[in-house]
Amino acid sequence: MRARRLPASLVLGAVLTALVVGAALLSLVWTPFPAEQIRVVARLRLPGPEHWLGTDHFGRDALSMILVGARNSLSVGAAAVALGAALGVPLGLAAAVWGRWGDETVARLADLTFAFPAVLTAILLTAVLGAGAANVVLALGLFNAAVFARVTRGAALAVWRREFVRAALALGRGPLSVTLVHVLPNVAGVVIVQATVLFAVAVLNEAALSYLGLGIQPPSPSWGKMLGDAQTFLFTAPLQAIFPGGAIAVTVLGLNLLGDGLRDLLDPRHRSSGVL
Amino acid sequence: MLAFLARRLLTLALTAWLATLVVFAVLEVVPGDPALLMLGTSAQPEAVAALRHQMGLDRPVPVRYAAWVGGMLTGDLGTSLTYARPVAGLVAERLEITLPLALMAMLLSAGLAIPLGLLAAARQGRAGDWAVMAFGQLGIAVPSFWFAILLILGFSVQLGWFSAGGFPGWDAGVGPALKALLLPAVALALPEAAILARVTRTAALDTLREDYVRTARAKGLRRRTVLLRHVLPNALIPVTTILGLQFAFLIAGAVVVENVFTLPGLGRLLYQAIGQHDLIVVQGVVVLLAVMVVLVNALVDIACAAVDPRPQVAA
Numbered sequence: 001m002r003a004r005r006l007p008a009s010l011v012l013g014a015v016l017t018a019l020v021v022g023a024a025l026l027s028l029v030w031t032p033f034p035a036e037q038i039r040v041v042a043r044l045r046l047p048g049p050e051h052w053l054g055t056d057h058f059g060r061d062a063l064s065m066i067l068v069g070a071r072n073s074l075s076v077g078a079a080a081v082a083l084g085a086a087l088g089v090p091l092g093l094a095a096a097v098w099g100r101w102g103d104e105t106v107a108r109l110a111d112l113t114f115a116f117p118a119v120l121t122a123i124l125l126t127a128v129l130g131a132g133a134a135n136v137v138l139a140l141g142l143f144n145a146a147v148f149a150r151v152t153r154g155a156a157l158a159v160w161r162r163e164f165v166r167a168a169l170a171l172g173r174g175p176l177s178v179t180l181v182h183v184l185p186n187v188a189g190v191v192i193v194q195a196t197v198l199f200a201v202a203v204l205n206e207a208a209l210s211y212l213g214l215g216i217q218p219p220s221p222s223w224g225k226m227l228g229d230a231q232t233f234l235f236t237a238p239l240q241a242i243f244p245g246g247a248i249a250v251t252v253l254g255l256n257l258l259g260d261g262l263r264d265l266l267d268p269r270h271r272s273s274g275v276l
Numbered sequence: 277m278l279a280f281l282a283r284r285l286l287t288l289a290l291t292a293w294l295a296t297l298v299v300f301a302v303l304e305v306v307p308g309d310p311a312l313l314m315l316g317t318s319a320q321p322e323a324v325a326a327l328r329h330q331m332g333l334d335r336p337v338p339v340r341y342a343a344w345v346g347g348m349l350t351g352d353l354g355t356s357l358t359y360a361r362p363v364a365g366l367v368a369e370r371l372e373i374t375l376p377l378a379l380m381a382m383l384l385s386a387g388l389a390i391p392l393g394l395l396a397a398a399r400q401g402r403a404g405d406w407a408v409m410a411f412g413q414l415g416i417a418v419p420s421f422w423f424a425i426l427l428i429l430g431f432s433v434q435l436g437w438f439s440a441g442g443f444p445g446w447d448a449g450v451g452p453a454l455k456a457l458l459l460p461a462v463a464l465a466l467p468e469a470a471i472l473a474r475v476t477r478t479a480a481l482d483t484l485r486e487d488y489v490r491t492a493r494a495k496g497l498r499r500r501t502v503l504l505r506h507v508l509p510n511a512l513i514p515v516t517t518i519l520g521l522q523f524a525f526l527i528a529g530a531v532v533v534e535n536v537f538t539l540p541g542l543g544r545l546l547y548q549a550i551g552q553h554d555l556i557v558v559q560g561v562v563v564l565l566a567v568m569v570v571l572v573n574a575l576v577d578i579a580c581a582a583v584d585p586r587p588q589v590a591a
Contacts, residue, residue: 111291112298114521114573115566117528124302127550127558204419208532211421212547224421231425231536234440238429245422253417 010261016254020247024070031064036219044237053243056226057233062240065221066247072133072216073223073251077202079137081195084144089191091145092152093183096160097175106153113146118205126214133216136209140202151194155187189266196259200252207248223248280581288574295566296348300341303559309333314357314553327357331556344559353560358552363560366545373443373457374534374541378526380454380461385468386519392469393476394503394511397484408473415470420529424463424536431459441538460537464529468522475518479511486510513580520576524569 027035032052039059047054053062091109095102116124122139129135159165160183168178209215210224218225223244230240303310311327312319331354332340347354353363396408432440438459444452483489484507492502531543538544542561549557 108287108290108294111287111570112294114524115291115295115570116298116562117524117569119528119531120562120565123531123546123550124299124558124562127553127555128303128305200417207419208421212532212535214550227422227425231428234425234429234433238433241422241425241429245419245425248419248422249414249417252419253413256413256416 007261007264009257010265013254013257013259013261016250017258020070020251020254021074023067024074027064027067027071031061031067033061033064035060035064035068035221037061037064044233044240046237047239054237054239056229056240057237060221062226062243065226066223066243069221069223069226069244070247070251072220073203073206073248076133076137076140076206076216077199080140080144080202080206081199083137083141084148084198085191085195087141087145088148088150089152092149092154093156093179093187095149095153096156096183097179102153106149110146110150113143116143118143118201119208122205122209122214123212126209131214131217133206136206136215140205144198144202147198148191148194151190152187155190156183159183159186189262193259193263193266196255196262200255200259203248203251203255277581281578284574284577284581288570291570292567295570296345296563297341299559299563299566300344303555304337310555314555316553330355348560348563353564354556356549356554356557358549358554358557363557366557367542367561367564370540370542370545372446373539374527374530374543376454377457377461377464377530377534377539377541378523380457381464381468381526381529382519382523384461384465385472385522386515388465389469389472390476390508390512390515392473393515394480394508396473396477397480397507398499398503400481405477408477412470412474412477415466415473418466420463420467421532421536423466424460424533427459427463428536441536443539456537456539460533460539463533463536464526467529468526471522472515472518476511476515479514480507483507483510513583516583517576517580520573523572527565527569 037060039055042051042055042059043057045051045055045059051061051063053066055061056065092106095106098105118140121143122136125135125139126132129138156179165178165182168182173181206215207222207224207227210222211228213225213228215224216222226244227241230237230244234241309324309328311324311331311333315324315327328334332343335343344354351364353367355361356363356366359366392408392411396405399405428438428440431438439456443456446453480503489502489506492506493499497505527543530541531546533539534541534543535547542565546558546561546565549555549561
């Protein structure tokens with residue numbers, strides 16, 4: 001039998017994501033310079049042999065900050081997705097069992113959540129709880145929960161209509177048992193694809209909030225804050241505004257392609273034409 | 277149709293009410309005393325007590341909530357502590373910048389995305405399609421605030437065609453004001469256009485597979501005529517729905533992009549209010565933005581139902 005060809009978007013997305021994850025892991029054991037080390041004598045250096053991507057206005061090594069920034073960005077994204085999935089997936093599964101009430105609950109929750117875009121929720125929360133990565137995770141996680149709930153419910157309803165689920169019910173299995181043994185494994189693919197897409201959205205939103213000074217707090221480096229700082233020195237050191245933005249774009253592109261590729265792999269009916 | 281309209285308006289009212297409840301509840305859980313948070317720990321106890329009274333913190337929570345919602349219904353969003361002015365007036369001033377900005381971004385986004393999506397569908401699987409899909413992926417991946425910085429770098433720092441930020445005001449003339457909003461609108465429009473181009477492409481491909489399109493082609497109508505007269509009107513329904521949903525993201529994006537360009541819009545007012553711990557402004561602006569998003573989505577739903585009642589009848 002001929003092996004099925006992997007979607008090109010999956011391969012490209014996996015390579016780009018592996019690159020960013022690799023950078024984040026590398027920062028745990030090595031960075032060219034300590035990412036938080038201030039060296040005023042070396043401020044706003046152009047890329048060169050000593051500082052491959054130059055330095056910022058405090059003389060901090062840009063490459064080191066980007067490597068540690070990858071770790072911070074991925075950590076916030078992963079935590080926001082995990083929180084969203086932990087809240088949203090059980091709610092979506094339960095809503096599929098509840099019928100009309102479940103439908104109404106998830107629909108109203110989604111309406112309400114979409115009235116507050118994730119950035120707005122984060123701004124509201126940081127206004128009262130203060131800026132910081134934990135509050136960003138909370139805000140993005142709550143937004144993700146509604147999306148997970150809606151997607152999981154839709155997928156679970158389709159599974160509930162299938163023959164083997166009816167057979168399990170006829171054999172006397174309860175709704176909880178059917179949900180855990182039959183429904184959950186069958187919606188896992190959809191949830192994983194959604195998680196990948198929401199991961200990308202979380203990385204974008206974290207960067208935006210850190211740019212505003214509401215996300216990851218200094219001295220811990222973040223790509224968004226690096227861009228915010230670089231904007232002040234746009235006339236003297238324009239390159240410093242290029243690298244962190246590029247890192248965000250590569251990460252989001254990789255995760256989105258990975259999500260598209262996974263969807264194509266798991267549900268070929270959904271296949272997008274071409275690589276992209 | 278009437279039943280749908282009644283149901284949609286009921287949902288709108290319910291969601292708007294829930295939004296007020298959420299904003300109020302979030303500000304209720306402020307750790308410590310909100311008045312102290314706003315005035316700072318070195319504030320005089322009398323000043324804190326006066327602000328507590330002004331904010332109604334000495335009244336029971338349900339009474340305070342009812343007064344706040346009642347005030348909003350009559351256009352009273354409270355008085356800003358920082359500006360010592362009614363929040364409604366501040367919001368009205370800032371909307372003069374944020375609304376045209378969002379509108380410009382929507383027009384740019386639709387103006388770019390719809391032709392691109394149609395082009396991609398018409399050339400499915402060929403170079404044009406690939407280019408549009410690549411634009412779709414890149415446009416979503418590039419953060420709007422980074423794109424905004426790149427636009428400043430290119431058009432303000434290098435070419436000097438635009439100022440790097442600020443707003444001359446509508447008094448300076450429509451031309452200079454629109455010029456100041458152009459780069460921010462382009463930055464806001466990019467991710468929305470990327471999403472919209474993909475949606476248009478998918479919707480157009482679905483329509484292209486319909487029998488009546490095949491009939492139109494068989495009748496000998498030119499490809500362009502079929503695309504514009506038969507495919508586009510039908511593809512516009514999902515496109516309009518997405519355009520409405522994107523309004524929420526435009527508003528959120530405006531908060532960030534207005535700060536990149538130091539535009540004195542609603543987003544910048546909100547951002548500054550956080551720095552100044554002006555919770556009354558934060559509360560008013562956030563709830564207003566949420567209600568605007570809910571309202572726009574409802575209007576889009578109703579407009580779509582008026583154009584094509586089939587999904588509602590089916591529901």
